[in-house]
Amino acid sequence: MFGVLRQRFEAWVTRGQQPARQPVRLERRRIYILPTRQGYAFALLLLVLFLWSINYSNSMGFAFTFLLSAVALNSMWRAHNNLLDLVVRPGGVEPAFAGQDVQFGYRLDNPDPEPRYGVALQWRDRPPCHVDVPARGSATVVLAVPAGRRGRLRPGRLRVQTRFPLGLLQPWSWVEFEQDCLVYPRPRGGRPLPAAMAGGAGSGLGEQGAGSEDYAGFRPYAPGDSPRRIAWKSATRTDHLLVKRFTDQARPELWLDWRLLGTEPVEPRLEQLCQWVLKAESAGCEYGLRLPGREIPPAHGDVQRRRCLEALALFAGGGG
Amino acid sequence: MRWSWKNRSRRTKPAKPPEAPLSSLALAWLLAALVLAAAPHAVELPVWLSALFAVVAGWRGFIALRGLSLPPRGLLLALALLAGAGVLIDYRTLFGRDAGVALMVAMAACKLLETGGLRDGVVLVFLGYLLVMSNLLYSQEILMVAYLFAAVLVMLAAQALIHRPHSGLRGWAPLRLAGGMVLQAIPVMLVLFILFPRIPGPLWGLPKDAYKGRTGLSDEMMPGTVSELVRSDTVAFRARFAAATPPPNQRYWRGPVLWRFDGRRWSRHEELPANTPTPFVAEGAAVDYSVILEPSNRRWLFALDLPASLPPRAGMTASFQLLRDQPINEVYRYEMRSYPHYRTGELTAAERFRGLQLPARGDPRARALAAQWRERMTRPEDRVGAALALFREQAFYYTLTPPLLGPDSVDDFLFRTRQGFCEHYASAFVFLMRAAGVPARVVTGYQGGETNDLGGYFIVRQSDAHAWAEVWLAERGWARVDPTAAVAPGRVREGLYAALADPGLLPFLARGGGGEYEWLRQLALSWDSLNNSWNEWALAYGPDRQKEFLSGLGFGPVDWAEMTVAMTVALGGFGLLAVVWRWGQRGARDPVARAWQRFCARLARRGLARGAHEGPLDFTERVAASRPELAAPVREIGRLYALLRYGPTGSPADVRQLRRRVGQFRL
Numbered sequence: 001m002f003g004v005l006r007q008r009f010e011a012w013v014t015r016g017q018q019p020a021r022q023p024v025r026l027e028r029r030r031i032y033i034l035p036t037r038q039g040y041a042f043a044l045l046l047l048v049l050f051l052w053s054i055n056y057s058n059s060m061g062f063a064f065t066f067l068l069s070a071v072a073l074n075s076m077w078r079a080h081n082n083l084l085d086l087v088v089r090p091g092g093v094e095p096a097f098a099g100q101d102v103q104f105g106y107r108l109d110n111p112d113p114e115p116r117y118g119v120a121l122q123w124r125d126r127p128p129c130h131v132d133v134p135a136r137g138s139a140t141v142v143l144a145v146p147a148g149r150r151g152r153l154r155p156g157r158l159r160v161q162t163r164f165p166l167g168l169l170q171p172w173s174w175v176e177f178e179q180d181c182l183v184y185p186r187p188r189g190g191r192p193l194p195a196a197m198a199g200g201a202g203s204g205l206g207e208q209g210a211g212s213e214d215y216a217g218f219r220p221y222a223p224g225d226s227p228r229r230i231a232w233k234s235a236t237r238t239d240h241l242l243v244k245r246f247t248d249q250a251r252p253e254l255w256l257d258w259r260l261l262g263t264e265p266v267e268p269r270l271e272q273l274c275q276w277v278l279k280a281e282s283a284g285c286e287y288g289l290r291l292p293g294r295e296i297p298p299a300h301g302d303v304q305r306r307r308c309l310e311a312l313a314l315f316a317g318g319g320g
Numbered sequence: 321m322r323w324s325w326k327n328r329s330r331r332t333k334p335a336k337p338p339e340a341p342l343s344s345l346a347l348a349w350l351l352a353a354l355v356l357a358a359a360p361h362a363v364e365l366p367v368w369l370s371a372l373f374a375v376v377a378g379w380r381g382f383i384a385l386r387g388l389s390l391p392p393r394g395l396l397l398a399l400a401l402l403a404g405a406g407v408l409i410d411y412r413t414l415f416g417r418d419a420g421v422a423l424m425v426a427m428a429a430c431k432l433l434e435t436g437g438l439r440d441g442v443v444l445v446f447l448g449y450l451l452v453m454s455n456l457l458y459s460q461e462i463l464m465v466a467y468l469f470a471a472v473l474v475m476l477a478a479q480a481l482i483h484r485p486h487s488g489l490r491g492w493a494p495l496r497l498a499g500g501m502v503l504q505a506i507p508v509m510l511v512l513f514i515l516f517p518r519i520p521g522p523l524w525g526l527p528k529d530a531y532k533g534r535t536g537l538s539d540e541m542m543p544g545t546v547s548e549l550v551r552s553d554t555v556a557f558r559a560r561f562a563a564a565t566p567p568p569n570q571r572y573w574r575g576p577v578l579w580r581f582d583g584r585r586w587s588r589h590e591e592l593p594a595n596t597p598t599p600f601v602a603e604g605a606a607v608d609y610s611v612i613l614e615p616s617n618r619r620w621l622f623a624l625d626l627p628a629s630l631p632p633r634a635g636m637t638a639s640f641q642l643l644r645d646q647p648i649n650e651v652y653r654y655e656m657r658s659y660p661h662y663r664t665g666e667l668t669a670a671e672r673f674r675g676l677q678l679p680a681r682g683d684p685r686a687r688a689l690a691a692q693w694r695e696r697m698t699r700p701e702d703r704v705g706a707a708l709a710l711f712r713e714q715a716f717y718y719t720l721t722p723p724l725l726g727p728d729s730v731d732d733f734l735f736r737t738r739q740g741f742c743e744h745y746a747s748a749f750v751f752l753m754r755a756a757g758v759p760a761r762v763v764t765g766y767q768g769g770e771t772n773d774l775g776g777y778f779i780v781r782q783s784d785a786h787a788w789a790e791v792w793l794a795e796r797g798w799a800r801v802d803p804t805a806a807v808a809p810g811r812v813r814e815g816l817y818a819a820l821a822d823p824g825l826l827p828f829l830a831r832g833g834g835g836e837y838e839w840l841r842q843l844a845l846s847w848d849s850l851n852n853s854w855n856e857w858a859l860a861y862g863p864d865r866q867k868e869f870l871s872g873l874g875f876g877p878v879d880w881a882e883m884t885v886a887m888t889v890a891l892g893g894f895g896l897l898a899v900v901w902r903w904g905q906r907g908a909r910d911p912v913a914r915a916w917q918r919f920c921a922r923l924a925r926r927g928l929a930r931g932a933h934e935g936p937l938d939f940t941e942r943v944a945a946s947r948p949e950l951a952a953p954v955r956e957i958g959r960l961y962a963l964l965r966y967g968p969t970g971s972p973a974d975v976r977q978l979r980r981r982v983g984q985f986r987l
Contacts, residue, residue: 022935023966038442045446049453055522056530057650059859060460061453064472066512068449070505071476077898078501084902089966111913118485130485165480165497167442 010174014157019176023089023109026160026173031083033076039168042072075166082116082162083171086133091140095182095309097274101144102181104155109138122159147183150270150313154180184309189272191261193279196254218242253298254280254287256308270312277308291315339437344384346481347435349494350444351377353478354432356471357451358425360464366410369422372403376429391433400430416527421454441482448475457530460651462854473498508894515870515887517880518863520633520646531649535782536616537764539576541586543729546764547720547741550816552782553829555614556766557622558852559778562608566624568768569812570607570660572788572800573622573780575765577639581754583679584729586747586762593635593643597628600640600797602659612855613652619643622765622780624658625800631655632864638671639761639798651859655868664797667759675759675792683730683751690755700758700793704801707752711745711806714738718808720825742804742811746787749803759792763800768815775849783816783830911975912964915982919957926987936961950987957981 013032035043046069053061091105104123110116110133120128121141131139145155161172218231221241231242256276261269273289280287281300288298289308294315296307342350355377362370383390403426404414411419428447434440452468452475477494480486489497535552538545557573578586607624621634621642630636631654634644644652667675678687693703717739725732730751733744740748746762753760767786769778788802805812811819817831828837829844861869870878920930923943930939940958944951960978 018933020933022933022938041442041446045449049449051523052453053521054519055524055526056457057521057646057862058456058460059650059861060456060465062516062518063465063509063513063858064453064456064468066509066516067472067502067505069512070508071501073508074501074505081902087965115488117488118483120485132488162485163483164486165501166476167438167479167483 010157014174014176017174017176019178021178023087024175024177026083026086026088026175028084031080031171031173033080033169033171035168036163036170039072039170042166042168046072072166072168076169078165079162079169079171082119082164083160083173085111086116086119086160087111088121088160088175090177090179093179093181095184095306095313096147097184098147098150098186100147102147102153102155102183104143104145104179104181106141106143106158107138108133108141110135112136116162116164118164119160119162122161123155128159128161147181150183150185150267152180152314153183182310182313184313185267185270185274187271187275187278189268189275191272191276193276193283194254194256194260196285218244254285255290255298256280256287257290258292259290266315270315274309274312277305277312281305339439340484341436342438342441342482343484343487345487346441346478347384348381349474349478349481350435350441350448351381351432353471353475354428354444354448354451356474357448357455357468358428360455360458360467361421361425361451364418364458365422365425366406368406369403369410369425373425373429376432380432380435390436396430396433399433400426403430416529417454417457418529420527421451424451424454438482438484441478445475445479445482448478460859462851473502476501508891511887511890511894513861514866515883515890517883518866520863522646531615531617531647534615534617536618537575537620537766537785539578539588539618539620541578541743541747541762541764541787542584543722543725543733543740543744543747546743546785546787547722549785550720550741550783550830551825551827553827554782555848555851556616556780556782556784557611557613558855559609559611559769559780560776561778565771565778566607566660568814570624571768572625572763572786572802573766573769573784574625574627574640574642574763575620575622576763577637577641577790578762578764579639579674580677581679581747581751583682583727589674591637591639591641593637593641595630595635597630598636598638598640600626600628600659600665601663602628602661603663604659604661607658607660608656609658610653610655612852612860613648613654614855615649615651617647617649619645619647621648621652621654623656625660626662626664627656627658629655629657632867638668650862651855652862653856653860653865662797663795667792667797671792672759675761676754676757678751678754683728685728685731686734686748686751687755689734690752693752694756700756700791703756703758704753704791704793707749707756708801708803708806710734711749711803716740716745716807717821718804718811718819719821721822743787745803745807746789749801750789753789753791761790761798763788763790767802767812770815772845772849772852774846775852777849777852779848779852781830783826911979912961915979916957916961916965919961919982919985922985922987936965953981953985957985 017030046065049061049065049068052058053065087109089107089109091107093102093104096102106121108119108121108131113135115135115137116133118130119133119139120130121143122128123143123145126144126146129141129143131141133139143155143158145153147153155177157174157176159172160175161170163170218234219242221230221243225243229243231244234242256273258269258273261272264272273291277287277289281304284300286298286300287304287308289296289311291311294311296304296311355374358373382388404423407419407422407426408414411422413419414423424447428444428451431440431444431447435444449472452471455464455468473495476498480497481489481494535549535554536556537549576588579589580587606628609624611622613621621631621644623642626640627636627642631642631644633646634642634654636642690703693706697703697706715738718741719739720741722733722739722741722744723737725737730748733740734748734752750760750762764785764787766780766784767788768784769780771777772779786804788800788804790798790800793799802812808819817823817826820826823831829841866883867878870883875882916936920939924930928943928946934942936958940954943954947954957978960974960981964974964978
């Protein structure tokens, strides 16, 4: 009930706020401020001190009560200033697997000659990450955002907040960036890696068994082919780029094929494929990935791994 | 699905992670602040409790230093119960001012040992503020207030540090922060102090011991009461005269008037105060003055004979005694007007009856002597003269240490011991007058006082306490007679120290000027002058003084609504000032932003406003597209601004370049 109200309020307050492509400067009109629970307790304390002063007609008691009240007001101003003019910009982000946390980096810039203490970035109900921003300097915060599903993850709205100096008040601001991160499927599944096959065998859907050892003629160029294999000599004679074909008998090649997992639903299949990619990569063999409508020729290395995982993350088909 | 409690309980939120413990730095500041706040209480707390607090503070520090674990809950509970029981045994109650403070200190000690995370830290900080406040109930003197101010600074530093994310405050930074906050808070505090509408207290019953340990005149007089009081050089009140200070023989500060005598004890007759001054015929000029009364926990106000005005919330009895509606428990300042020369009106039948009342029996020799005078002298004035002649001519002594008196105290004094202090003389004199058929009463109060030339005011101490008599004479009404002056004329002229047979018993400051330690006395007077200003301006600023002060500013009478409006306006002004200040700071500090804002404002006037979502480069591109003739300078400004604002570092040359470009930019 309360949560719903809060969401409504958030939506109302941030209406018209577009996700920013630029760094965001926290301006006066986008900073909100409310007392914390401690702040309400402090107000109660002030009331007690005030009544106490009246009851004892204690002049210095009044002075003390008013001093603390004035300090509380001052702390409101300081808390607000602790966020004011702070510049938030999105930083680097690394892809992650579903079920893990994505680490979104942000940089906070402080244009003031005074340091800012205890500035926090918070994603939804996750514990906030605190950082001190030095005077005329910057600091980085890494926010862990749980990656639930594969695909593109947008962190959405973030809270920038602080409780400095006395913890009585909490000013905050919402920022949202045009920013996303790739989430790979969760590597999961019980099946062993499929057997590696020699070149030419299999479904014939592509350059199966292509190797680097023995020359085996030409074929037309396809995007993704290594420039080293392009037959530059023949390219001068024809309009088409041709690629030299080699077959490799010595190294087995591995096809991670969607159809090998024929009976399962889409997501478990992708998860199994993802696990295979990781296994194949760590086993050191060349592997290719075959998805409906997409095929990645066998290769090895970080680039191949990322290409395969990206394809799995963004896969949007398979009759699902 | 069937709904059940089991399902519901599974949906509850996960428990919050345990709070991070306080950092040892925060704990160190917190301990220091609490020790500072509790230390002044050591004077009135039982020794065991002070020791307990000190030991616990040390222990907690040791635990933090060595990274040991906190004592188990059971031990804490036992400690709390023991401390509570100790307070109960020591004070025989858990309520009241002293026991309350003791409990608070005990609570702070127990909480210290339990302190783990932020929440405990907050509780301790709040307890600390309450401890600071409780110190003010015992003393509001300048030194104490300065000390507590320091304690509050440390407490604020601790309050900032108990928050883990603020542990970037290193070294003296927390104290600097607290100092900065307090400095900026002081103007607001002053506005609140001056303008916040004050409500006269108390709102509800105060504990019995709320104002324990205050010295002053009581409403009873027995042999020894005044001579005990004069051994204290505590200030009773200070006065400031509008014109010349009246001569010594007119400095009779009227206090409780005592009518009833039971053979040993004089006491007040309960008279209802009226809310208009009691009328009398003034002869001669008025004396105007203000009195700054120290708290006495009594209702009476002191005024020179005879008072002709009424301070707010005060009334006057038929015997010219001023009474306030509430006991004076704060420094209280009031304006007065008196007439030193006067004639009062007729004696009512009730007054005559009370003025002639005597105990049924006792003191036969005094009665016989008075009866003799009554037979021999027809005029009451002569009977008065006869009594004064008795004191003057017989061997009476004025002393602070008179011998003890027997059951017939008046006889014993008049015919045997003949040594006494003012209460003995006043008591015997009034007894004789009544027995001789002259209506008479005892007046207690203060006589004399010393001028503080530094502050231009008058100090009246407890050592100036005095008792004298009033007799009713047909031509003059109630007339003051000071029998002590007959025995020791110097008492009125030069003060007590000069008049006493045994002045060594008097406290240092009551001994008057001159002598070996004059410089020390002068020093004490300078300090007193400072205290007087403090009293007059800070401590006496209550509901009445507030109205008086604000009305005196020239706006006429001020009520609480106007005060509230004035206060709100002033606070709003401060708020505006804070915003403007911050703005100016930003402009001065950030020439880049200022130049950019100027540039944007110029474009906005021509309908090319920058959208909130637009970055500088997007914006300048859009402008360049819509106004191709401006493309070159606009793009350059955008590039420079983006470089300075979001680039790794901008050089001062770039800043100059940007400002020059913006300056030259024409539409």
